[in-house]
Amino acid sequence: MSDHALLLAQAREYDARGDVYNAVKLYKRCIKLAPEVVEAYVQLAEIYKKRAEWKPALHYAKKALSLDASLADTWWTLGITAVALGKERLAKSVWSKFGPSNPRDALISLQLNHSGIFELIWAKPLDPARAQITSIPHPDSDRHFLDIVVFDRQVIGYNVAKRRRYPVHAELGIQQRSLYFTFSCWLESPTKKDIQTLERLCVEAHLGFEIWSKSARVQKQVYNDKLQEFYSGDLFQKEDENLVVAIAARQEAHVEQVLRAWTIITLRQYYALERH
Structure with a gap:
């Protein structure tokens, strides 16, 4: 040799x-x-x-x-x-040397690595190498709602949600930070309808929304020769359980306004509002 x-x-x-x-x-x-x-x-x-x-x-x-x-x-x-x-x-x-890329309305899952673990989040591809985050990532990830990041072409696994398989790609770095901050709070014994109401209010106010309780988004790294499949579990928790949710907003006042409206509509309470 x-x-x-x-x-x-x-x-x-x-x-x-x-x-x-x-x-x-x-x-x-x-x-x-x-x-x-x-x-x-x-x-x-x-x-x-x-x-x-x-x-x-x-x-x-x-x-x-x-x-x-x-x-x-x-x-x-x-x-x-x-x-x-x-x-x-x-x-x-x-x-131009390759075929059509992912359509702009497609959805992919990105793997973020932080604190010795990895997190699966959702994003919309903007072109073959960039995507905009649509989830609210864990604060330790240094990523936020609507950040634009660079991702790798290789599919490293599949995220299964609502019986569909979405490709998982490795996130390679931040390209453009959004103006959104991450907030979280606890909801007192919300029903499924209560949660849907809060999500609707957030969407109408152009805020990000995500359920963090019992979330399977943050997981330990698993090495295997075969592509892994990851399952997020049920979106909603059992009723009468307190629930932690994340809201992405540019200002805390916007979050408080939405939560006050939610308490009036649902007669439920929230507590421990925190900015990360």
Whole structure:
């Protein structure tokens, strides 16, 4: 086995074990020994993309494609990095090489990683690499309702809701923050109709709404060779149980206004309103 082939094999092993530091070192050493070896550039572009280090990802993707223009996945990596760096003309050129992207009214699920766990949220694709968050993510995620984020093309699982399977993609980083803050509060013994009323009031006021009680959105990471399916469970809790809900708004006063209207309509109470 040649020196560069041995380096590649060792780099793959480190990469597979999650030792990115040593994998990167060996891929770069391989490039110095054999600059014509495409795989090293491809793998470096992929590693830097997953780490949201966009400039080196763009550099190595371009290098790989200069040696082999048939690499569809690397073209996609180039497109994602171009979007993340605001290089719209380059991104548009890349997307033109592929078929139609997800329609703007489609729904996908994104995986957010934080605090040693991952969270599944909902989002609407804006183009092949960007999506707008429609859920209210956990405060530890540093993401908010209507943030625009970059996501990876690869499907890493499926989120099953109302008997439909929605693809799960890895979220790669924030592109544009929304002006919404995250609030939460407890509802005292709401019925299903009470919850639907609060959701309607939030929608009418252009606020985000989500039930956080007994939520299955935040889960421990599970590694498996097969694609995982995740189930959110029942949307509504048993009646006569207190319930925690999240509301996304630009100002706390908007949340209080909606909650006051809800108490008048339903004769229910809320408590422990908190801004995160």
